[in-house]
Amino acid sequence: MGENSGQMRTFAGAATIVAALLLVAAFFLPYAAGTQEFREGLGSMSANPYSETLGMSNEDLADISLFEYARIYSASDELGMGDAFATLYVPLTVAPAVLGVLTLLFAALRKPIPSVVFSVLTVALSFLLNWDFEDRGVIPSSSYDWGIARWVYLAAGVAVIACAIWQIVLRKQSR
Numbered sequence: 001m002g003e004n005s006g007q008m009r010t011f012a013g014a015a016t017i018v019a020a021l022l023l024v025a026a027f028f029l030p031y032a033a034g035t036q037e038f039r040e041g042l043g044s045m046s047a048n049p050y051s052e053t054l055g056m057s058n059e060d061l062a063d064i065s066l067f068e069y070a071r072i073y074s075a076s077d078e079l080g081m082g083d084a085f086a087t088l089y090v091p092l093t094v095a096p097a098v099l100g101v102l103t104l105l106f107a108a109l110r111k112p113i114p115s116v117v118f119s120v121l122t123v124a125l126s127f128l129l130n131w132d133f134e135d136r137g138v139i140p141s142s143s144y145d146w147g148i149a150r151w152v153y154l155a156a157g158v159a160v161i162a163c164a165i166w167q168i169v170l171r172k173q174s175r
Helices: 002-026 036-044 066-074 083-108 112-136 149-174
Strands: 030-034 063-065 144-146
Touching: 002 083, 002 112, 002 149, 030 036, 030 066, 030 149, 063 066, 066 083, 083 112, 083 149, 112 149
Parallel strands: none
Antiparallel strands: 030 063, 030 144
């Protein structure tokens, strides 16, 4: 029983780490996926007017990750959107990445309770971002539908919580 229990704890810990890695990766996955019509429109444009300011091509605008949204919001004053976007939306947009990294750190340290806490915060913040994007009409819109990152945040967050609880149960059983 002892060897099998140790293997199960190792597996549960590794599964928690993999799920936490997905929380970090979600920041770089498409949060917004361009509609077919929008993609065709981008393909017919010679260049977007913001490409020099943002360092993003038309192809980059077809699917936008939270990382790219943070870049866009950082340049908001230069793009004529006002400084409020940078002040409010950059920290809000970057926060899931920071929380995901903290979840990964605690998962790697085999600390299931902080892993659960930071995973719950990451998922809650992703729900807040979902609501904000919907409320402002950013996603879904005539240009964008939801990308895969929305679902990765939810699935990976739930997986971290489940695996961390599994780790706690295995620890209690081994005592």
